[in-house]
Amino acid sequence: MANVKLYITPTSPYARVARIVVLEKGLADRVEVVEARTRSTGSPYYDINPSGRVPYLVREDGTGLEDSRLIATWLDNLDGSPTLTPALASADWQYGRLETYAQSLTDGLSVWVREMRRPENERSPTIIAHEKARANRLADFWGREISHPLMQGPLNLAQLYLLAGIDQLVHWGHGDLTEGRPQLAAWLARLHQRPSIRATAPGA
Numbered sequence: 001m002a003n004v005k006l007y008i009t010p011t012s013p014y015a016r017v018a019r020i021v022v023l024e025k026g027l028a029d030r031v032e033v034v035e036a037r038t039r040s041t042g043s044p045y046y047d048i049n050p051s052g053r054v055p056y057l058v059r060e061d062g063t064g065l066e067d068s069r070l071i072a073t074w075l076d077n078l079d080g081s082p083t084l085t086p087a088l089a090s091a092d093w094q095y096g097r098l099e100t101y102a103q104s105l106t107d108g109l110s111v112w113v114r115e116m117r118r119p120e121n122e123r124s125p126t127i128i129a130h131e132k133a134r135a136n137r138l139a140d141f142w143g144r145e146i147s148h149p150l151m152q153g154p155l156n157l158a159q160l161y162l163l164a165g166i167d168q169l170v171h172w173g174h175g176d177l178t179e180g181r182p183q184l185a186a187w188l189a190r191l192h193q194r195p196s197i198r199a200t201a202p203g204a
């Protein structure tokens with residue numbers, strides 16, 4: 001029976017990371033996924049999570065956890081054998097370096113998508129240009145670094161943040177960062193075959 005609640009929106013890349021972890025760890029029976037109404041004045045969701053952001057997880061004892069990394073780490077540790085959240089400070093710091101670069105791309109793309117969803121006369125060309133340039137620099141970085149064994153090996157959060165960011169951009173019709181980056185495209189196509197990733201695709 002589901003006694004943990006995970007608040008999401010269907011298109012949030014951060015919520016998607018948490019949803020994939022629920023599926024990958026076989027926790028679908030224990031975690032109820034609830035759609036939250038974000039970004040709307042007076043939403044009842046603000047009484048549940050005052051920050052108004054998703055993902056947000058409420059444990060059996062009523063404790064609420066915000067932030068995809070914290071939530072993913074909590075879920076990954078429930079069975080006592082975490083697999084998806086290697087410590088940021090592990091060995092030579094390569095994992096932490098990759099995860100934070102992946103999150104940096106997704107953070108920037110979220111800002112970009114938010115701007116593009118505003119009515120045209122409310123958009124900031126400066127922010128759009130800034131995020132576009134950042135995304136292109138980081139996409140070049142990922143075009144090279146995607147061959148790193150940690151990105152090609154067993155699933156981890158670095159891979160999930162990168163995937164969720166790239167897919168989010170395509171979903172809103174703002175371009176495909178894998179275009180002209182064949183290794184990145186091949187990596188993404190491989191991940192798209194996983195059931196947890198298909199089930200959580202924006203708009204699925």
Ligand SMILES: N[C@@H](CCC(=O)N[C@@H](CS)C(=O)NCC(=O)O)C(=O)O
Pocket residue numbers: 011012013014015038039051052053054055066067068069110
């Ligand atoms: N660092 C947070 C970011 C969460 C976040 O910004 N979520 C967005 C959706 S993509 C949100 O809830 N926006 C609603 C709002 O800003 O009110 C995480 O990793 O969970």
